[in-house]
Structures are given as structure tokens and as C-alpha cells.
Amino acid sequence: MLRPRAVQINVFKNAVRNKHVRPAADILSGHLLVDESLLTEAVKTKREKNWAIISSIANRKDLALSMATQYHQPDIVCLAKKTCVDAKKIYRLLNRFWRLGQVRDAMLPDYYFCGGRGKQRKNVTKSLGRKSVSRTGAFPVRESYIVTEKDKVNIRKFLKLTYLKSRGVSMEQAYQDFLKTYFPAAIIDADFTQTRPDIPSSQQFRSWAKKLFSQHDMIAFTKHQTDYLQNYRSNESSIVSDNLVPGACFEIDATVIDVHIVSKWNRNKVLGRPTLYFIVDRASGMIVGLSVSLFYASWDAARLALFNAFSSKVPYCHSLGIDITEREWPCKHLPGRLIADNGEMLGLRAEESVVPMVPLEWAGLSRPDFKPFVEGRFNTLNRSELHALAGSVRDKGKIIKSAPDPRSRAIYTLEDLTKIIVRDVLDKNSMTRDRLSFQSKLLVETDTPPTPLEFWHIHVANYMSALKKVSEQEVEARLLRPVSVSVTANGIFWQEMYYSHDKVRKLNLSAIAKTNGRIQLEGRVNDECFDYIYVKLPNETTFTRCGLLKRSQEMKGLGLADVYYIQDWADDQHAKRTLPISSIESLSVKNAITRQAKREAKAAPKPKTKKARTDNRRKNRVEEMARSLERNSANATDKSTCSEPHSEPKKRQYSNNVLTLPSRGDNK
Template structure:
């Protein structure tokens, strides 16, 4: 290592040289000598020492002397512009006292090697200063780097800053003063070590804990526990008690405890980690490329929706599932349903994230290209809640596709990216809709938001998709500093550009999803029936080429219907996926024309129709008229049976001459009608030309 002037060295186990840090003051190569100054004695006056240069170099090679480091105090680390003018004057004056000595190498050598240096005393007399003053200035100059700024005044240490003062009989600080001469203020309480201990105990017991009382009440508890006798004595004598004041308790709170201790003790571990801990890391450092980690979470939308078949029926607030890529912030998956946060809704969102988005947006009348929302991949890992995703079903169905990571309970900061996207969607779109609850911020007396609900589930989902596409195109400054690709390609720092740029450079952890595997694993399973009218599910009928070519509907009509495994897309009724054989893949079946009323509707609307039918059946099990008709039928039946009992004819006589009796019955019936028509009062004919009523005319009989 190179030996230079002003360098610092750490000396260890060298004969004749005490161990510690040393600064090189001068190097005399002509006499092979080195002048060192000991740095580990900041208060006393220290004289330099001389050592042979060859000896010092030998110990450096033997690792007994190592390169060291001496930290300068903060008041010496200021630029010239930051130093106060009065400090500069003191510095320059102090330097003028020793300038003639430190600039002379011969004096430094004599001062280090000789016990008596008359020149130092003569110089002190010429400057009008004491010899010890000059020696202290020399020590400061050599200790702090042989620079003029080493002589700056260290006022930051004045007054015992950061140290507790010793207790005395005289109160510290400004005395109490009376605003008027008529009132005499009590004397100031002097806080002793015992009082400090009492204050510490009371603060820990009553104030510095979860749900602790405020400082005013804490002082009252302090007086009750430790100064009750003094309060009673003062009350008896009619004077102010000699006890710690509120200001003293507040002051010693910050002296006895650090600010971080106060924060930690006053909050729970969860609250501290969630809201008060330091934020020194960045999720993008650990997961720097798209696909490293997806975050999934659910929230109840802050808006009420209505049924598409009956706008007067409010269905409540839907559940939004969102999946966000942690590296880019791109929203890669979305699902809106009437189910609460559950595995049934989560699997639909995962399927949406793993499959192309153009067809999904088309179901809601939004036309996009695949490049507008290019996320159709499986990530390396999936960060999810320790709730609906902890069961056996997610483990069986999702783990073969990607790795599941569960966040701790009550720690939404582990999914900060997706949580923030919910907040942005609320601010940008949801809280501006009719029927919104504005996140629960409803003023008393406001109109019930359910009465203003006008959007159906399909309309709300379409609005949400549009807002998601806009968020994916929004600029985020943090993306520009997390990767240099956007700057190299001169792209705006948007999640969409970040995603595309890294995919183009093959810097990602994504893998393409097989659509049939995603459908079979993640779409909700259901049972459909093969009937004569087609494949029936929820009173809706579907068909496909396999049904037509195999004449399966005809077989079901002849031999009876049978059940099929199905997979349902909750977002639409236009199609379902059906497996005709256990060894087949799922086939897409489209809605038939006979079920066109349900076309382009979310799947929950079919369930609404079925619920509506069930409700009507329950409200009207039979009609009131059917009860009356039942009574009439019973009476007629009773009269007929009574007449039959009174009949003496044999069965043979009953069926004999049926044709003649039929003709007689017809004649009697016709004559009865004619007699009834004659007996009615007749109106005066309007004209003599009108034909008169004729007798009954029999129609010709058909040939046998």
C-alpha cells in the first residue's frame, strides 16, 4: 500500500507504538522517518511521534499495520457556503495562531522527537496566547485532517446536547411567571431519578400500549398511584401539590422513549407492519419481469346493480376479482359476479387471466385486438389471500399450472399492487356511477343508493373493462426507473408498454396456457342433460355439430335423456363447454334459437329466471277459481251418482237402441231451444222483408 501524507493507519501489536489509529503528518525520505499522530485520545493533549519508515513498511507487509479510517465530525463536513460567517472568523483567527508552526516541517520533527521545544513557548508569547492553547489548536489541526476547517468551533456539542442534566436543587428551564401580580404560581417540580422511573412505569402501563389512554389521563393515573399522599397533604393545607406537571410528563415521554419505541408500543404488530413500518424495499426488485408473480384479490364493488329482466329488481353489489402482474402493474385478469369472494368466482378470474381477452371483451360489445390486452399467460407464482385459496380445490386445480403463495392474514400490503388497482378503479369510474355507495361514505339523510341503481351486471362489467384498459394505458413514473427497456425503446412508462417490451426481448417468466386445460380445470363444473330439445342447462338449450351429426337429440327422445359433464362461463349464456365422453375434450356448444331470450346475458340471469318461476309457483300453488270449480264438479258428480242409483234398468237395457235414443235426444234438445226462443219477447221487425225464423234444419249425415 502507498504511504502518503494525511493517510490513516490502524496499528496493532507493534513494539514501541501503542495500538490504535494514527495519522501520517510528515514523511522525511532523506532520513527514512515518519511522523505519526495518535487519534484515539480526543480530549487530552497528544504529541506526535516518530518511527522509522522501513520499520513501518515492514509491519504493513506483515499485516500488523492496516489501512484505517477516521470519521470526521459533522460540523467539518460542510461546504464553504454552508459555514456561518462568524464561524469562519473564529476558524481563520485560530489558524493564524498556528500557521507558522504547521507549515514548518522542522518544527513538526522537533515537536515529535524532543521533550523540550522552546520555539513553541516563544511562538505562544508572540501571539499573546497560552502554550496549552496553541497545543490544543495543533492537536485539533492534526487530528481532523490538517485542514484549516479542522479549527471550526464545534458548537453542536455545546450545552450537553443529547445528555441528561444532573439533578440539582435549582429547577431547570425557564421559571414560572404570573400574568398578574395578584396570583402567585407554585414552585416548579424538580424531576428526580425516582420520578423518572415512576413516569416510565405509568407511560408503559397506561399510555404506550394498544388502545392506551391519552397523556392527560395518564398523568392523572400517575398522581393516583405515586403521589396520592402529596395530593391529600396539599388539599388539607389548601395549597398546590408538589407533583410533576403535564408538560414535564410530556417532555419525559420523548426523553425516556425513542420515537420508534413510542410508535411500536402504541400499535399492534399488524397495524405497525401494515401502516407504520418503513418502506425501504421495492417489489419490482425481487420480481423484475412480467410473469414473476401475479397478485389476485377480491372486493365488493361500491355500486348496486339491477336485473336485466326486471329493472325494478335490485340485485345488490357484485364482487370484483382482479389479477395484476406485480412487475408491470398490468391488470391481466378480471371477473365480475354476484357470488361472494369464493373459489367459484376466483377460478373464473384465473381462467380469464390465462385465456385471450378479445373474445371476452366481445361478449360485452367491446371490440379490441389481442395486442390491446395481450395477457393470456400462466405466471411463475400466484400471490393470493389466506382465505378462499387455501382449500383443497385450489391446491388440486391451480398448483399443476402455477405455484401458489399465500399472504399472511390481515396483511393486504403483501398484495399492494392489486389493492391499489381497486382504489384507482373506484376513483376513476365506480364512485361516479348512479347507485354507488362511495365506499361507505354516506351522509346521514342521503338518498338510499339502491333506489338510484340502473346498471345491469353486463353494463357494469363493460364499464369496468373499459376502465381496466385505460389503467393499462396510464403512465406510471415508477416503471421508468425499474427497467431501462422503456427508455431504450423510447416508450411511455405504461403497464402495457412495459409488458410488450419485455415480452419482445424474452425477458419474462410467462408460459402460454392450453385453452382446453384451462377450461377443464378452472371453469366451474356443472351437469347438463342431453334431451330431445338439445343439451339442457338451467332451462336453456344448446347444440353443436356433434349433436347434429350423431343425432343425439333423437336418441335422447327415443331412449331417454342422460347427463353430461359441463363447464360454465359465468359471464355469458351464449355457450357452454360439454364433454360427451369421459375420454373426450370439452366441446363448445352454442345457445339454440328457442332460448334466444337469454342470449347475451350473464349466466346469473338464467338463475334469476328460475328463481322467479319458483317464486311464482310458491305464491300460486292453485288458483282460487279452481277451488270453486272443484265444488261444482263434486256436486254434479254427486247428483249423477244419486240418479244412477235410482235407475232400475239393467245394463243390457241401458245400451239397447242407443242410436234411436240419440236422435230423440237431439230432437228434444233442438225443440227446447226453439221453444225457449219463441217464449222470449219479440222485438218489432224493422222491415217487412226480413225472413221469419224457420224450423230446425238437420244437416246431412255422413256416410258410414
């Protein structure tokens, strides 16, 4: 039993000065922090009973000093006789009262640390669990097995070898293998004597597995490291905490769209599933760029999405027949950093093109949680839009037996699908997101709707962004696909299309190429639209945008998929019709004519000299023409005679009247 201690003030000050007495934190016991409404009636009754014993003397100010200076207290002895309670209990109750804050709740029973919760009992000789009971009494009751310390070590070791692995066996299989390993003799003897073996039960094995390993260890050890980090680890921090303003970080990723498409030229030709690239701003959740193409996930497809993200969306949407303003999709900036997959963006081509403009970071392998916003946009797009379209697939393209093939139902072209996705992006950028309401006080202060679009506008207007601007020429030069073009007499030639510009005409490059041959130049093309091409003209450092000439207007509005289809169609037609069928018959006729000519030439009389064969060519030509006319006249006469043998040709009647035509100046 502890009692108050009386110390002189000078002694106490010296002890504090010499650090023999130090302040300590007063940790309040857990049983005093329970709400009054949660206390049971039994606990309340015990509190009132204890308080009734000491309530008459607990608040006396001289009692604590008296107990510190005197061992026996007559007042407590009298109280013990009066209440019929042992004096030691009164001393203990007073000690709790002073130690726990001198409040009535100090009399609450302290059951907080009672029992051995979380502790393992040692040297157990009797079963501690629920006893088995026979339902009918016809069979003997199974005696519980006493798990020893050695058994605990074996269970722990065996679980590590079998169950606690990313591809480990089940708990039941681990239990059976455990018995086969450590209790084979007991099982064999029990089978021989037809008795129950003295082995741990399955419930005991599972119970000790939970005691020997924490719940976290049971989860972490049975999952693959990547799966655990992605789906099971704690996630207290937010990925947005360091990216609170637009442009701080962009996320880029690709997926294969869950819709089969058809050719623009022949809707009975299925082209498969295109690739979709999204670029999302991490702070606002705005989709700042996209690309839909027939490329697989590669740098060639990623560069189209980056070019779309860093340039104005107005001409892009106009090419799709969608008229918007800059305010409806204002994203045409560079971010503070760009995070991508450890895939197509990892390479020299991406670093040479992107890193000079934007710092590039890579997510870990198989860690989509590093870029959750762009991953979430893919899932939302599939559920809300794409899965409802004809030709869509689900379950990662798995085709169920006897179900209709999604490819047979495909009706959309690449352009149609792009229009649908762009429309959905514009809608999603204007949808309310509750997350933004608690992310920025600026929205509340300005009474701005919590949408990605308005979040972007209000932060940019208040100069709270990490966005950067760059010239269009640099974006075009670094992100568009480099090609080699040639200047011909008909203009700048590339992929069976002709382009030109006023600068080309002023420099007379076509005229020079007509005389001196083709001129090779460096160019850049946008694979989503071939209506224009960027060419670096001679003695210039920037690229010039050249438009499509009238002679190539049939190719206007085509993308890479359409051009590839035309080229494949031309190759297929050439392979099918290498030679016309008529040429085979013509060859045999020509050979027959040649043989006949040789026979007649051989039968003709030979000239006396070689020179006589070539003399008088003009005279021979005139005689041959005369003979041809005679033969034609004779043939015409024979035909007329055969058609009308008794009729004579009618003579044409001529009039002698002379008519005078009016002159040009006559008004009548």
C-alpha cells in the first residue's frame, strides 16, 4: 500500500535542481476513460459501494498530511468499526482516490489489465480450452492434446515453410502435412489399435498459428510483394498531398480499348481493338490529353498523346467535327513532372524528346497505384461508355462458348470511337468531384463548383499552378514523328500525298527539283491527321506547316489507319492482278501474227540487192495508199450491192435560191 510522503520544501527544491526528482506524465488509466452510458450496472454498483465507504473522510484536507506523518490513524480505525470494513481496504481506497485525481470515478473497479490477454501461458499441464462433450455417451470423449513448447516451435517453423508464402498451400493442407512430418508414429499406432491418435487438432493448429504470427504477418507473408504493396498495405498518405496545384504532376498510361472497330472504307473489315492513351492531371483529375490509334502501346502512340496534351485542343476537336472553345478544354501546358509506366516511356527516344521539356519519372514495375488517377479513368470509361457499345468486349476479351463474337457486331470506325471518347472526356471534366471540395479552400472561398475544369480555371487565375508554356515549334519538333520528305516537280511528296507552302513557291523548290532531281528534307507528321505536314526548309531552323494540295484533296481528313488501309488495299490489288487475263491471249495472237508475217516475207520475191529493198520508200508509200483506197472502194460497192440489189442511189436535190443573212450591226 502506498501512502503520501511529506517532504520539506527546501529538500524538494534541491532534489529538483539536482534532477533527482523529475516531472513525469500522468497517464490516466483506461477504465476511467469509459463513457458513463457504457458502464454496466454491476460496475456502477461497485463504484457507489466503494464511494460510500470513504465519502465521509475523502475530502478532508488534513487527512493526507496526517497519513504522511502518522502510521496509525484513529479516524480510519473508527470508520472501519462503523462500516464493518477492514482498515486496510479503507487505506487502499483512499490511496486510489488521491492517486487517480480525487474524483468519485476513482472508485471504479480496474479490470482493464486483468487476465493474461495477449500472453502465452507456460508449463501448461491441463487443457485450457472448451472440453469436448459426447452427444449420446456411446463413444468416449476425445482428450485434448496439450501443446508443448516444442510443438509451438515446430508449428512456427512449418508454417513458414508451407503456408506463409505467396504461393503456399492452404491452412488445412499445411495442418495435414504437419501431422505427416511430426506425428507419423502416433497416427500409425492409433490406426493399429483402432483408437484416437494423441495429436493436435485442426482447431489447435489454427489457433496457435494466429498466436504465433500477427494478423499483419499472416497477410503480408501469404501475398506476393507486388500484390501486397498494391492492394493490402496501409495507405495513410495521399498521393495528392504533394501535388495540390494543377500541373504539379501528370500521369500517362495506355490500355487496349474494349471495343472492336471496322475500317472506314469497308465496314465489313474488322481492324481489332485500338490503343487508348490518357494523360491526367493529378491535382484536379482533369484529362489533359489523349490519343486513340492503331499503334500498340509504344513510344509512337505515346508521342501522339503528349503532343495532344501540350497543344491546344480547339483544332483537334474541330478536326473531329466538335466545336469547343479554349475555356471548355484549356489544357495546353507542360507539367512540373510526368510519371509513366516502366515500359514504352523507358528508353532513349522518350528521354531525348520529353526530358528536355519535362522531368520524367517512372512508376515501379506492376505498380498501378503509383498513378491511380489515370488508371481510374480507364475503368470509368469502360463502365460508363464503352461496354454499352456494339462490338465491345468484357472480362479482358474472353469469349464465352456459344456467346456471340463481339467482332461480328463491330460497327464503329476509329474516328467514330474517338468522337465518343472525346465527348465523354469533356463531360467527365465538368462533373462534380467531392474530393476537390476538401482539397482546396479556394473553391469554398470563391464559391466555385468542385469540378476538374473549374478547379483548373480558379487556380490558374490565382497564379496557383505549376504549369509551363512552350512554343508550338518546340512541341512539334520534339513530339511529332520524324520523317523524310522529298520536294518534286509537283510539290512536297510524302506517302502518295503532295503538300506545299508559300515559302516553297517563293524559293522555287519544285522547279529546282524538276531540273536537278528530288530534294530530301526533314519533316514531322501528326499520325492522327495528314491534312498538313511540318517541313524544315533549306537554310531554316524551324519547321514550316505545309498544307495539302488540291491534287491530293481525296486524302483530306485521313489518319494513319486510313492511309495504311489504302496502302494495304493497293498492295492486295497488285498481288491479285499481277497480269491481266487478256494479256495471255494477246501474247498467243501476237506470236501467231509474227509467224504468219515471217512465212509471207519468206515467200515474197527477194530483191536483187539490199539497197533495192529500201529505195523509193516515198513512191512505194504513195502506191500502197492508192491500192488501199481501191480496195476500200471495191469493198464498199460490194456491200451496197448485196444489201439493195434493185435500188439505185437517190440523187440529192439542190436549190438555186440565195438567202441573205443579216449583218452584225443590223438591229432588226
